[in-house]
Structures are given as C-alpha cells and as structure tokens.
Amino acid sequence: MNPLEQANQRLENAGITHPLKAKWQSLITELSSYPSAVIAYSGGVDSSFLAYAAAQAMGGPMIAVTVFSPLEPAGLQQDVFRFVEQYGIKHDFLTHDPLQNAKFQNNPPERCYLCKLGILNILWEYARDNHYAVLLEGQNADDQHEYRPGRQAVKETGTFSPLAQNALTKAEIRWLARSLGLPIWNQPSSPCLATRIPYGMTITEERLDQIASAENYLHQRGFPVVRVRHLQHYASIEVEPDHLANLLEMREDVVSYFKEIGFHHVALDLQGYRSGSMDEGLSP
Secondary structure, rough: OOOOHHHEEEHHHOOHHHHHHHHHHHHHHHHOOOOOOEEEEEOHHHHHHHHHHHHOOOOOOOEEEEEEEOOOOHHHHHHHHHHHHOOOEEEEEEEOOOOHHHHHHHOOOOOOHHHHHHHHHHHHHHHOOOOOEEOOOOOOOOHHHHHOHHHHHHHHHOEHHHHHHOOOHHHHHHHHHHOOOOOOOOOOOOOOHHHHOOOOOOOOOHHHHHHHHHHHHHHHHHOEEEEEEOOOOOOEEOOOHHHHHHHOOHHHHHHHHHHHOOOOEEEOOOOOOOOEEEEEEEEO
C-alpha cells in the first residue's frame, strides 16, 4: 500500500464516523487538486496535521516551511524538526522578526493581523521564487467563530485554508491525528508569546524573554498547559483549573523565581487557563 492507502486503512481500523471520514476524503481531494504547494507550518496541531495530509495526498511537489521568530514558545524548533523527520516531510525554514515592525511592536488589537501578514508575504515570496503554485495554512473551522484578526491577512494574500474549507473542527483534527498515530494529537495549543501581553503595552524582547522563562519554569514543574500574562510589573498565571491547588502548594518557589526574572508581583488567575483570555470582550 502507498502512504495514503495506509493512512486510510488506519482511519478505517480506528472506526471513525462516516461524517468525519467524508471530511477527510474531501480534504484529500482538495489537496490532491493542487499542482504544487507550500504549507505554512508553525509546528502546532493544525499545521502539522495539514502538512501530514498534504504529504500523503499530493502527487506534485510540496514543502512545509516554518518561519521562526523571537515570538515562538520554547521547544518549538525541536518539535518541528522532529515531526518532519519522522514522517519524511520535505521542510525548509526562514526567519522573521516582527519586532522590526513598529506598528506590531506598539501592540494594537490588530497585532495578529500585522504579524500574519508579514509571515504570509514572506512565504508567498518563497513560493514564487521556488515555483510553487499555492500557499496553504492551517486555520480550522472553529477559528472562524473566534477573534482571529489573522483571517484578514489570509484573505488579502490569497492563501488557502483547507481545514476550514472542509469544515474540520479542532476536536475532529485531534481525533483524526490520534487515529493516524500522529504524536501531536494531544499537543496543547501554544500561540506566540506576544499573546501574553495586553494590547497597548509595547512588545519588547525583554518582556518576551521573561514570559518564555516563566512558562518554561512552570512546564518543568509539571504544568503542561500554562500561560503567564505580562502585566508590566505583575505576572498573572493561568493553569488548568485542576492544577490550581498544585500551584498554590509551590507558591513560594514560584514567586521567588518570578522575582528573579524581573516580576515584582505574582498573581494566580482563579478562573484558570482559557484560550484567548486577552481577547475577552472583543468581537470575532
């Protein structure tokens, strides 16, 4: 069996539902229709699944390209290289520093649009220079109902979003990835570090380094899902509700470390971790 047939057999053995199987087949049909493609590969669940699916489906040339920047969470580069090597996905990487854009650094509500536009423009230039026909990115169906300024950049640049186009939700992508044996199926979401800084507060390398150090410290202490919101001299910690008690038990060590890296005060968000908490009150 070829790789696509093997993938289909795994899904058959996993007993996925008929509607989800139909979405998978529709995705494969769309991907196979492109003569060649660049995949905007961030290393997250969605873009990893898309890169895998494209590698199985496409008869023409395809390549996953990652744009590394100072905004990425710790460990991302290792995860990216490990995944593409494991599945034999052709890969390349570029670098980009959004902090060189003063508008982005000022951190307006359209910050994600400015960043996404810069990345997509770089990837389209790469695609044109290397004679790839299209650029594909990994937005899913759920993203269409949340505050996602980056969607406008996708539309403006003519980039395609096959997962959203085929109505695949985050939960369905995780289920398909699990059924296919992909190790990223339960990988926590890990958006860029700038999302930890409230709109209107300048994004600086120092603040990004503080956030990265704080979150890495908490990961090492056993908290797989964590956000450290940077509120100038304050750090506000979000962990999953079930882990709040564990964090309180080690609060003295946590406060001590956070003060070492420059925070004056440390708070625990009693609502616990929730995606997009910095965007609460903003319209989709």
